[in-house]
Amino acid sequence: MDKIWPGILKPAQLTGAGRPVLQPNEIECQLVDAVEMQLETGPTVPSFRNALVIVSTHRIICVDENSRSAGAIALGSVCRTFPPKKNLKSFFGSPKMRIQLWSKNGSVAAEAASATESAITVVMVFRGQTSPDSFITKLGEVLEAKAWEVDLKNFRVESENSIDGGETGTSTSGRGPANNFASVPPVRKLNPAMAGVAGILRKEKEQLEEADKNLQEAFSDLKALMSKAKEMVNLAERMRIKLLAAPSQQNSTAGDEETGNQEIQDLLLSVGIVSPVTKESAGALYHQQLARQLADFVKIPLQKSGGMLAMVDAYCLFNRARGTELISPEDLLQACSIWASVDVPVAMRRFESGVVVIQSKSHNDEEVSMRLEILVKQPEAMRQGITASDAARALGLAPALAKEHLLAAEMRGQLCRDDGADGLRFFLNILIDLDVSKAFQ
Numbered sequence: 001m002d003k004i005w006p007g008i009l010k011p012a013q014l015t016g017a018g019r020p021v022l023q024p025n026e027i028e029c030q031l032v033d034a035v036e037m038q039l040e041t042g043p044t045v046p047s048f049r050n051a052l053v054i055v056s057t058h059r060i061i062c063v064d065e066n067s068r069s070a071g072a073i074a075l076g077s078v079c080r081t082f083p084p085k086k087n088l089k090s091f092f093g094s095p096k097m098r099i100q101l102w103s104k105n106g107s108v109a110a111e112a113a114s115a116t117e118s119a120i121t122v123v124m125v126f127r128g129q130t131s132p133d134s135f136i137t138k139l140g141e142v143l144e145a146k147a148w149e150v151d152l153k154n155f156r157v158e159s160e161n162s163i164d165g166g167e168t169g170t171s172t173s174g175r176g177p178a179n180n181f182a183s184v185p186p187v188r189k190l191n192p193a194m195a196g197v198a199g200i201l202r203k204e205k206e207q208l209e210e211a212d213k214n215l216q217e218a219f220s221d222l223k224a225l226m227s228k229a230k231e232m233v234n235l236a237e238r239m240r241i242k243l244l245a246a247p248s249q250q251n252s253t254a255g256d257e258e259t260g261n262q263e264i265q266d267l268l269l270s271v272g273i274v275s276p277v278t279k280e281s282a283g284a285l286y287h288q289q290l291a292r293q294l295a296d297f298v299k300i301p302l303q304k305s306g307g308m309l310a311m312v313d314a315y316c317l318f319n320r321a322r323g324t325e326l327i328s329p330e331d332l333l334q335a336c337s338i339w340a341s342v343d344v345p346v347a348m349r350r351f352e353s354g355v356v357v358i359q360s361k362s363h364n365d366e367e368v369s370m371r372l373e374i375l376v377k378q379p380e381a382m383r384q385g386i387t388a389s390d391a392a393r394a395l396g397l398a399p400a401l402a403k404e405h406l407l408a409a410e411m412r413g414q415l416c417r418d419d420g421a422d423g424l425r426f427f428l429n430i431l432i433d434l435d436v437s438k439a440f441q
Contacts, residue, residue, distance in 0.1 A: 004046055005039070007107030008120060009071025012061050017295035017344040020070055025150070026058045028275040030138035033285055034128030037062055040098075040121040052285075053124065055139050056275075057147035060099075068343070076148055077101045077108045079119045083136050084126075095132055097124045130284050138281075273297065276325040288342070290327070291335040294318060295344035298358055302346065306396035307363040311336075311348075311356045313398070351404045352411070365408070371395060372409050376428040385418055385425030 013021040022028065037048040052063040059072040079102050084095035099122045101108045102115035109115040126132040277289045297318055302309055311332070319326050336348040336358065350356050375394050376386055392402035406426050409415045416429040 004048075005071065008039070008101070008122070009062065009073065012059070012063075012070040012072040014063070014068060014070050015292070015296045016299070017292035018063070018065060018068060018342070019289070019292045019296055020054060020061045020063065020072075022056065022275055023058055025147070026056050026275070027147075028054060028056050028277070028281060029142055030055050030135050030281050031285060031289065032126065032128065032130065032132055032135040032283070034126070035062075036125040036127055038123040038125065040123060050127075053135075055135065055142060057142050057145070060139075073099075073101065073108065073122070074110065074148070075143060075146075076111050078143060079112070079115075081136075081139065081143070084132070095126045097126070097132070097136060098122070099124065134283065273321045273323075276322045278325055287331065287334050288338055290331065291338040291342065292344065294332070294335050295339065295346050297321065298346055299360075302358070302360050305398065308349075308357050308359040308397055308401050310398060310401060311358060314358050351408065353404060353407065355400070355404055357401060357404075368395060368405055369409060369412070369414060372405065373414065373428070376415065376426065382428065385427045387423060387425055391426075 015021060020028075031052060031054040033050075033052050035051050035053045037051055037053075039045045039047070048062060048064060050066075052065060054061040054063065057075075059074055060078075061070060061072045063070045079100040081100070082098040084097055100119040101122065102112050103109055103118065103120045104116045108120060126135075273293070277286065277293050279286045282289045294314075298309060298314055301314070301317055305313075315329060315332050318332070333356075339347055345362070346358055346360050348356065349359050371394060372391065375381060375391065381390075386406075388399045388403035388406060391397075391406055392399040395402055395405065397405070406415060410417060410426065413429055413432050415426045416431070418425045418427060
């Protein structure tokens with residue numbers, strides 16, 4: 001997209017599932033689909049049709065799902081916006097929104113201070129079924145907030161200074177012999193305004209006002225806590241990236257140190273998702289975008305679990321990473337069912353026993369079958385057979401998923417079972433190679 005509009009759209013990266021890769025401290029706020037992007041520079045300039053437009057705290061991201069490409073406009077380059085006009089003509093037509101961008105030498109300027117020419121105007125035509133009002137409102141809010149101008153270094157210095165000052169502060173209230181009378185309860189004075197039924201009603205009113213004040217303070221603290229949590233998640237993600245890049249920069253010979261780094265990476269990975277998809281931000285595209293974000297999230301857990309992950313495990317890991325933005329099991333199943341219609345590297349699979357799992361598309365059942373055959377041909381396995389736990393250790397899967405592979409191999413005639421006092425064990429099926437015609441010779 002950036003090649004068609006050079007100097008206006010900057011290239012934006014997409015994940016394997018087609019989701020935009022967010023910048024540090026960037027949060028996805030709202031999205032809208034079926035948008036046509038135009039330039040007010042003449043009919044020779046091509047337009048983008050049926051694009052997915054995402055507004056974040058830092059950029060306006062345009063995603064072309066057909067070509068799997070994306071371009072972005074920095075919010076600092078936005079000069080002003082013109083929302084759609086409310087008239088009879090707009091009621092029957094598609095709403096149009098105009099965005100003016102600061103320009104310099106025919107390209108978009110990063111800010112107003114560096115602009116030297118007239119502004120470039122981008123027209124967004126909303127051709128979808130959903131109303132663009134929430135998108136336009138959220139765009140105005142993020143432009144007013146100007147989150148891209150926040151200096152993270154200054155924030156760290158201020159937070160560290162506030163913590164140090166709170167710990168080293170000394171109390172000026174001394175306690176000694178002169179303060180012994182402080183424990184004596186004061187004498188209550190009679191207030192005529194609190195007497196009678198009117199006083200009781202007035203007292204209840206004061207208590208309700210006090211409770212309402214406490215609730216407002218509590219919710220304001222909760223909002224502040226959630227904003228801090230997003231910053232901590234972002235910090236943890238940067239630390240994890242540095243730890244992943246460390247082995248390529250220097251070869252470590254200490255096994256304990258590598259094990260410790262791996263544990264730290266696992267802990268940081270489970271901290272959370274920086275910008276989880278919500279119904280408020282995605283609207284009608286909630287399940288589609290949730291499916292893409294889930295496909296990106298399960299990529300690393302699938303690598304650690306042998307290419308297959310139980311749906312229950314995926315639900316717990318994904319919800320823990322989303323923090324307070326929890327999803328229901330129905331939302332998870334609906335998001336996984338969408339994978340069949342979008343281009344993502346994972347898929348949902350249902351075994352004949354009814355167990356539902358998530359597996360990568362590179363997962364090969366023939367390779368698993370060959371590994372099971374090698375396992376059951378071991379001398380110890382030929383005598384005693386193998387259990388689901390043995391297969392789980394060999395395949396790197398959970399025992400429940402390893403059992404499903406054993407049952408599938410049994411259905412193919414590769415294995416046979418012995419359900420005895422020692423539990424369920426599987427053996428190599430040698431009966432399939434016997435020649436029945438020579439059995440009685």
